[in-house]
Amino acid sequence: MKANILVIGLGLIGGSLAKSLMRHEEAVIYGYDADPLTVRKAYKMGIIHKPVLSLEEAAADADFIFFATPVGAAKKLLQQSRFWKLRDNVILSDTGSTKMEIMETAKDLERVFIGGHPMAGSHKSGVEAAKEVLFENAYYILTPGQRATESHITKMKDLLAVTKAKVHVLSAKEHDHMTSIVSHFPHLIAASLVHQLDREQDYPFTQQLAAGGFRDITRIASSDPVMWRDITTQNNRMITEQLGHWIGEMDRLKNLLEANEEEPIRQYFERAKTVRDQLPIAGHGALYSVFDLYIDIPDVPGIISELTGYLAEGQISIVNLRILETREDVFGILVMSFQTDADRQKAKACIEARTVYEVYIS
Numbered sequence: 001m002k003a004n005i006l007v008i009g010l011g012l013i014g015g016s017l018a019k020s021l022m023r024h025e026e027a028v029i030y031g032y033d034a035d036p037l038t039v040r041k042a043y044k045m046g047i048i049h050k051p052v053l054s055l056e057e058a059a060a061d062a063d064f065i066f067f068a069t070p071v072g073a074a075k076k077l078l079q080q081s082r083f084w085k086l087r088d089n090v091i092l093s094d095t096g097s098t099k100m101e102i103m104e105t106a107k108d109l110e111r112v113f114i115g116g117h118p119m120a121g122s123h124k125s126g127v128e129a130a131k132e133v134l135f136e137n138a139y140y141i142l143t144p145g146q147r148a149t150e151s152h153i154t155k156m157k158d159l160l161a162v163t164k165a166k167v168h169v170l171s172a173k174e175h176d177h178m179t180s181i182v183s184h185f186p187h188l189i190a191a192s193l194v195h196q197l198d199r200e201q202d203y204p205f206t207q208q209l210a211a212g213g214f215r216d217i218t219r220i221a222s223s224d225p226v227m228w229r230d231i232t233t234q235n236n237r238m239i240t241e242q243l244g245h246w247i248g249e250m251d252r253l254k255n256l257l258e259a260n261e262e263e264p265i266r267q268y269f270e271r272a273k274t275v276r277d278q279l280p281i282a283g284h285g286a287l288y289s290v291f292d293l294y295i296d297i298p299d300v301p302g303i304i305s306e307l308t309g310y311l312a313e314g315q316i317s318i319v320n321l322r323i324l325e326t327r328e329d330v331f332g333i334l335v336m337s338f339q340t341d342a343d344r345q346k347a348k349a350c351i352e353a354r355t356v357y358e359v360y361i362s
């Protein structure tokens with residue numbers, strides 16, 4: 001696709017988007033960030049073709065403009081964009097985690113706006129964390145504004161096709177309701193669990209004991225505070241509604257604990273396990289699918305390079321690697337993540353054929 005694409009905000013998401021949009025051979029990717037060092041880094045990393053110094057000049061040449069800053073800044077930039085001289089057929093979009101306030105702000109624009117939200121990310125931020133493959137297999141939500149026609153939406157879908165994300169259209173209200181449940185509120189729970197640990201005075205050693213469970217459930221508490229401040233203030237009503245449901249759930253749990261009967265407690269865990277295990281794609285999250293393979297490995301030097309070497313020979317790409325609970329002289333579990341089930345099956349067959357280690361899919 002031949003197009004000038006301007007990405008404003010070259011952090012984790014803007015950087016990843018810019019890099020994957022480079023797959024359009026004829027597109028020219030312009031990159032702007034409030035932090036000039038980030039723009040330089042993005043250029044050096046090959047994430048953008050043209051570093052932008054004057055936002056307004058670059059905007060005037062753009063066919064697509066993406067606002068990929070935290071949602072508070074995105075709202076302000078959208079307001080400013082009313083005074084920019086833009087092409088008549090430009091399509092504006094964003095990557096923000098909230099949609100209702102952004103769509104409300106975009107309502108007054110005299111250009112087409114299609115809200116966007118790639119449902120993939122990380123607790124890491126900044127251009128250094130950007131990855132070309134970040135959106136592959138993830139849902140990418142679009143919330144078209146009132147000026148957007150079917151042909152504009154198709155144009156946007158064609159542009160995003162190279163990200164290999166699953167593009168899905170929703171209303172801003174549907175979006176904000178659903179993400180408050182599966183993304184926004186969980187971040188507050190993660191933060192609150194860390195605060196609970198932080199308040200523990202009697203046994204400071206508790207922090208040393210925070211192992212896999214605590215680490216897994218609180219990983220997202222390491223996310224960027226400004227980004228989450230903005231999300232929480234913009235989607236405040238929906239998030240507060242979820243808090244109300246949560247308090248109800250905690251009351252139910254409190255009753256269960258006070259009664260302290262084995263069977264209802266087992267059923268509580270059972271129901272949660274059933275729902276969690278049935279989330280789309282092998283229980284790996286409703287929003288971002290990766291396909292994990294578990295390999296029992298001895299804790300010996302060189303084991304990981306041995307296994308990744310076999311997969312490289314078989315041309316099988318890995319998206320992530322981690323080790324669960326390895327201790328000296330004990331078998332550990334190596335978890336390899338793949339982008340597709342087909343890759344995972346190929347990897348399983350490859351490792352089984354070439355090693356004696358037990359390989360399984362959870």
Ligand SMILES: NC(=O)c1ccc[n+]([C@@H]2O[C@H](COP(=O)([O-])OP(=O)(O)OC[C@H]3O[C@@H](n4cnc5c(N)ncnc54)[C@H](O)[C@@H]3O)[C@@H](O)[C@H]2O)c1
Pocket residue numbers: 008009010011012013014015032033034035038068069070071073074077095096097098117118119120121122123124125126127224227231
């Ligand atoms: N992090 C995630 O997991 C995730 C996932 C999907 C969507 N999002 C959304 O995408 C957006 C970007 O998130 P991120 O994780 O890439 O953040 P980030 O902190 O990695 O990057 C944001 C970038 O925007 C720049 N910036 C801030 N204000 C600016 C301004 N006024 N003008 C120009 N640049 C400015 C910052 O310098 C930074 O480089 C946010 O709206 C966020 O809600 C985040």
Ligand SMILES: O=C(O)C(=O)C[C@]1(C(=O)O)C=C[C@@H](O)C=C1
Pocket residue numbers: 096097118119120121122123124182183184220223287
């Ligand atoms: O995986 C993470 O660290 C994330 O928090 C990613 C996550 C999410 O909540 O799933 C965070 C915010 C987004 O808007 C989309 C994705």
